[in-house]
Amino acid sequence: xxxxxxxxxxxxxxxxxxxxxxxxxxxxxxxxxxxxxxxxxxxxxxxxxxxxxxxxxxxxxxxxxxxxxxxxxxxxxxxxxxxxxxxxxxxxxxxxxxxxxxxxxxxxxxxxxxxxxxxxxxxxxxxxxxxxxxxxxxxxxxxxxxxxxxxxxxxxxxxxxxxxxxxxxxxxxxxxxxxxxxxxxxxxxxxxxxxxxxxxxxxxxxxxxxxxxxxxxxxxxxxxxxxxxxxxxxxxxxxxxxxxxxxxxxxxxxxxxxxxxxxxxxxxxxxxxxxxxxxxxxxxxxxxxxxxxxxxxxxxxxxxxxxxxxxxxxxxxxxxxxxxxxxxxxxxxxxxxxxxxxxxxxxxxxxxxxxxxxx
Numbered sequence: 417x418x419x420x421x422x423x424x425x426x427x428x429x430x431x432x433x434x435x436x437x438x439x440x441x442x443x444x445x446x447x448x449x450x451x452x453x454x455x456x457x458x459x460x461x462x463x464x465x466x467x468x469x470x471x472x473x474x475x476x477x478x479x480x481x482x483x484x485x486x487x488x489x490x491x492x493x494x495x496x497x498x499x500x501x502x503x504x505x506x507x508x509x510x511x512x513x514x515x516x517x518x519x520x521x522x523x524x525x526x527x528x529x530x531x532x533x534x535x536x537x538x539x540x541x542x543x544x545x546x547x548x549x550x551x552x553x554x555x556x557x558x559x560x561x562x563x564x565x566x567x568x569x570x571x572x573x574x575x576x577x578x579x580x581x582x583x584x585x586x587x588x589x590x591x592x593x594x595x596x597x598x599x600x601x602x603x604x605x606x607x608x609x610x611x612x613x614x615x616x617x618x619x620x621x622x623x624x625x626x627x628x629x630x631x632x633x634x635x636x637x638x639x640x641x642x643x644x645x646x647x648x649x650x651x652x653x654x655x656x657x658x659x660x661x662x663x664x665x666x667x668x669x670x671x672x673x674x675x676x677x678x679x680x681x682x683x684x685x686x687x688x689x690x691x692x693x694x695x696x697x698x699x700x701x702x703x704x705x706x707x708x709x710x711x712x713x714x715x716x717x718x719x720x721x722x723x724x725x726x727x728x729x730x731x732x733x734x735x736x737x738x739x740x741x742x743x744x745x746x747x748x749x750x751x752x753x754x755x756x757x758x759x760x761x762x763x764x765x766x767x768x769x770x771x772x773x774x775x
Contacts, residue, residue, distance in 0.1 A: 422759035425737030426567050426712060426750040427588070428608040435662040435754075442658060454655040458648055466658050467646060473664035477673055478597050480620070485643040487619040488657050493517075493587045493606040496617065497524035499637050500561070500583060500602065503629045505529040510557040513538065514545035514573075515566030516741070521585060525561070532557065541744075542569040544704040548577060557581075558628070559601060565589035567609075568741040570700075570714030570748065571707040576600075581625075589711050590618060591667060592753055593677035601625050602639075607656065609711070610752045612663050616656040667753070676753055677710075683751045683760040684710040690767045691715050697771040701746060716746040723747065726770055735763055 423430040446453040446462065456462045471486040491499070497520060501509060508529065511522040513536035525531050532554045535546035545566070553560065559581040565572040567588040576584065576596050586595065587605035597603050601622045608614040619639070626640040635641035635649050642649060670676060688708060691698040701714040717723045723746065727738050740746035751760055 421734040421736060422755065422762060423737050424735060424749045424751065424755070424759075424763070426609075426741070426748060427606070427752075428614045429610075429737075429750060429752050430754045431612065431659070432663070432666050432754045435659065435666050438662050439655075439659050442662075443655065453658045456654070458651050458654050463654055463657075466654075466661055467648075467652075470657055470661040470664060471646075473661065473668065474618070474620075477591060477664060477667055478595060478620075480597055482623075483598060484620045484622050485639075487621060487639065487642050488647045488652055488660065489617045489619055489642060490615065490653060491617060492614070493585060493604060493617055494520065494524075496585075496604050496619070497521040498528065499632075500559075500604075501525045501528035502632055502637060503639055504558055504581075504583075504602075504625065506558050506628075506630065507556050508532055508554055508558065510534045510553050510560040512536075512546065512551065512560070512562045514563060514569075515542040515571070516568040516743070517566060517585060517587070518561070518563040521561060521563065534560070540703065542566065543571075543702055544707055545571055545573055553579075559583045561585070563587075565709055565711055567712050567750075568744060568748075569702070570709045570712045571702045571704070572709045572711070574706055588750075588752075589709075591663075591673060591676070592680055592711055594673045607660060609750075610663075610754075612659040613656050615653045616660060618660070679757065680710045680751065680753070683755060683757055684708070684713060686757075686760045686764040687713045687749060687751070687767070690764045690771075694767075694771050695775070697775050698767065701744075711750060711752055713749045713751060714740065714744075714746060720745070722774055725774075729770065730763070730766055733762075733766055735759075735766065738763075 442453040474486045505528050510532050513519050534551040534553050537546050560579040561583045563585040565588045581601040584603045588609045590605040604619040607616040621639045632638040691700050698715045702708045740748045
């Protein structure tokens, strides 16, 4: 097998080696049938079994009952910035703007109707998420939209908020820890962080929301119609859904979401400990420590020159994908589920060595 390095990319991101190996076999010869899983009809029994098991395992991992539907859709999470208000924005909607992605969600939502920004941390360059006691919610809002983990800025909501119609963009932390999805109206996220390859969006919809839907211009953009058709109004991304299934199987074998949360906390702690004990050489970009993301760890070095040298030297040492988002710079180490503890330990050791030489 070829050598695999530690890929800290924010997405598309690394996948578990076991999942890649099993998916590679299935792509060439699925269950010894002489054809690959990407070559079967989405209406055939082979893919139907994949689709059904993926939905069942997803619910099992989340402890979710029959209150919600599991959908595997397309368009990327960004498309749902429009599709969600298209379906559910009647009078007005509340949006928490805590970073790049929630800001984009609000900007797309404004095209569909009246929005109320309950709070924003843009004035401080999104260095934290506004605390709930700062939010100014509306009594008549059709829903509250939040992004629980801001990939660009490296912070998260440690506890998901309570709201009768909470809609969550969980793209960059989906299935990285137990989620209170049973309390949510809708949860969605692109697969290319923790779940699989780009091209699939995992959506959980509470069934009572269908009665609140507006008539969408197409059944393709109707959650109710997609649920009734098991996400197959058109041809779904079949191979991407198969990899999702292998991810769900892998997560179950790891001990489930509680085990992943513990492992992810360990990984994040290795990096944050170096930052906090670097005498200011590394400076975290998140101002509220309890909000620091376990998925996207962001920090800065003393200069742009040192940042570039850090990135290049890390790459030579088998660690790639560390450059910060294009609009904010710095370093971003994304340690999704598939990143092993050894990867974060290697980065932590490299950070210590680099700082000792450059301080």
